[in-house]
Amino acid sequence: MASSVYDVLVIGSGASGLSLALRLADQARIAVISKTALTECNTLYAQGGISAVLDAKDSIESHIQDTLAAGAGLCDSEIVRLVVSQGKECIDWLLERGVPFTETASENGGSHLHLTREGGHTHRRVVHAADATGRAVETSLEQHARAHPSIEIFEHHNAIDLITAQKLGLREQRVLGAYILDVQAQQVKTFRARYVVLASGGASKVYLYTSNPDIATGDGIAMAWRAGARIANMEFIQFHPTCLYHPHARSFLISEAVRGEGGRLLLPDGSSFMQRFDSRGELAPRDIVARAIDHEMKRLGADCVYLDISHKPAEFIKSHFPTIYARCLEFNIDITRQPIPVVPAAHYTCGGILTDRDARTDIPGLYAIGEVACTGLHGANRMASNSLLECLVFAKQAAEDILQGLQSRPAPPELPEWDESQVIDSDEEVVVSHNWDEIRRFMWDYVGIVRTDKRLQRALRRVALLQQEIADYYGHFRVTSDLLELRNLAIVAELIIRSALLRKESRGLHFTLDYPVPDDSQPPHNTVLSPR
Numbered sequence: 001m002a003s004s005v006y007d008v009l010v011i012g013s014g015a016s017g018l019s020l021a022l023r024l025a026d027q028a029r030i031a032v033i034s035k036t037a038l039t040e041c042n043t044l045y046a047q048g049g050i051s052a053v054l055d056a057k058d059s060i061e062s063h064i065q066d067t068l069a070a071g072a073g074l075c076d077s078e079i080v081r082l083v084v085s086q087g088k089e090c091i092d093w094l095l096e097r098g099v100p101f102t103e104t105a106s107e108n109g110g111s112h113l114h115l116t117r118e119g120g121h122t123h124r125r126v127v128h129a130a131d132a133t134g135r136a137v138e139t140s141l142e143q144h145a146r147a148h149p150s151i152e153i154f155e156h157h158n159a160i161d162l163i164t165a166q167k168l169g170l171r172e173q174r175v176l177g178a179y180i181l182d183v184q185a186q187q188v189k190t191f192r193a194r195y196v197v198l199a200s201g202g203a204s205k206v207y208l209y210t211s212n213p214d215i216a217t218g219d220g221i222a223m224a225w226r227a228g229a230r231i232a233n234m235e236f237i238q239f240h241p242t243c244l245y246h247p248h249a250r251s252f253l254i255s256e257a258v259r260g261e262g263g264r265l266l267l268p269d270g271s272s273f274m275q276r277f278d279s280r281g282e283l284a285p286r287d288i289v290a291r292a293i294d295h296e297m298k299r300l301g302a303d304c305v306y307l308d309i310s311h312k313p314a315e316f317i318k319s320h321f322p323t324i325y326a327r328c329l330e331f332n333i334d335i336t337r338q339p340i341p342v343v344p345a346a347h348y349t350c351g352g353i354l355t356d357r358d359a360r361t362d363i364p365g366l367y368a369i370g371e372v373a374c375t376g377l378h379g380a381n382r383m384a385s386n387s388l389l390e391c392l393v394f395a396k397q398a399a400e401d402i403l404q405g406l407q408s409r410p411a412p413p414e415l416p417e418w419d420e421s422q423v424i425d426s427d428e429e430v431v432v433s434h435n436w437d438e439i440r441r442f443m444w445d446y447v448g449i450v451r452t453d454k455r456l457q458r459a460l461r462r463v464a465l466l467q468q469e470i471a472d473y474y475g476h477f478r479v480t481s482d483l484l485e486l487r488n489l490a491i492v493a494e495l496i497i498r499s500a501l502l503r504k505e506s507r508g509l510h511f512t513l514d515y516p517v518p519d520d521s522q523p524p525h526n527t528v529l530s531p532r
């Protein structure tokens, strides 16, 4: 079967992938690959908004300073400037594509974009569409992408591995395409492309509790690693303190606003505990609250703690938190009368594939944009609402760079087909589901919010054993989405553990009891892992 040839193969259809495809499509032939339905991605679930300097009282310098402060000494200041200074352009680009951002009345009788303020920002600078910004962005971009004649969309296609010249034994260094599993047809296809862009999102599914949807299994990071690209800062995983804890509630965040409006965190016996950890109590920063909850859960062996807002009038609760009220009620939790069971949850992957200011990776022709990349913007901690901005800015940077080189870039040669002659259908799917559970559980227990070298070493031994088992399974059985994701999760787990072991200090989102403070005896450094 002849393989398809594209100018650009975009793996991922969130904010980063779709905005890149749209920026390229008038001048290039694009394939957009999505693991499940086109809009099922982290972008769809983003609530708060997108940061951009739009208010006359605000300034680029102030946004830069806030981002640098959040990043705890590890942001790349040139990248921060590059991103922050393009906020307005990116919001305008989205407005041109019809994203219905929330507006408010201006003094002159007109209207302007409403700006909210979030943790870490010293000004109001978060553009939003009510409390469902991601949905508004994703569905607007989807409409444009589906309508564009140069964009071919492949839903339910799961990228397995990148094809590089080096892997084929050719002398040049370059990406040539990818093997992709058509999940519904159960067939592996070969895609050839002049350029490949990984826009495949983060890796928070490697933890037992996460705010992310199922697609967030770090596939792009694992694929780039296997292809020979460097990966950076994987120890910096952001945990959100309060995710609903219920066996059937997958990934539902209980907004920080509940604590902002007086919600109290309680232990299973009903006693409060936050004051013991921070004088700001429930209003301490996210990472402190998450650490306190984790500490108490581990100390007591408790499955969860509770967030109680029921002392407020029922009408106040229903009008301020209609979505949370309705969602909890689906699980028979009436938050006007009962506390909400909550756990911290993995929320955002700050590290990823190391990229430059044009989103280029170590492999010529391979770009990485969005949560899959480590650009230098977030450093050791991401500031709220900077991540969607990062997606949009690096999609633009990558598009400009690709368009400059496109005309002179030769088409890739014919590529070998995927070889299934040595494998059979699995008769032991239980191994895959068991290993999925095991990775996510030991990552939560040993590589979570509070780490020690002993716990990390324990996790490293487990992941090595699992990787042997997975490799054996992969070598004998036909690939399935679950198996592919498991193989990627195991690599991501290893990268997080190894990065955490290398950082002999606590900084930003990485906290270890063995080195509980930042090491100021040397300049702050990134953790860069190289596959070679």
Ligand SMILES: Cc1cc2nc3c(=O)[nH]c(=O)nc-3n(C[C@H](O)[C@H](O)[C@H](O)COP(=O)(O)OP(=O)(O)OC[C@H]3O[C@@H](n4cnc5c(N)ncnc54)[C@H](O)[C@@H]3O)c2cc1C
Pocket (backbone or CB within 6 Å): 011, 012, 013, 014, 015, 016, 017, 033, 034, 035, 036, 038, 040, 041, 042, 043, 044, 045, 046, 047, 048, 049, 050, 051, 133, 134, 157, 158, 159, 160, 199, 200, 201, 202, 211, 212, 213, 215, 219, 220, 253, 347, 348, 369, 370, 371, 372, 384, 385, 386, 387, 388, 389, 391
């Ligand atoms: C609940 C929640 C709330 C958030 N709120 C905010 C907020 O208010 N502001 C903010 O800035 N950020 C927020 N974030 C973070 C932000 O949403 C993400 O960082 C951002 O959307 C990532 O976009 P992306 O394009 O990089 O990846 P995603 O939107 O996650 O898209 C990834 C895409 O890659 C595809 N994919 C993955 N692997 C493969 C594979 N192997 N083969 C084929 N396709 C693949 C997926 O199918 C998907 O289409 C939030 C995140 C969550 C989970």
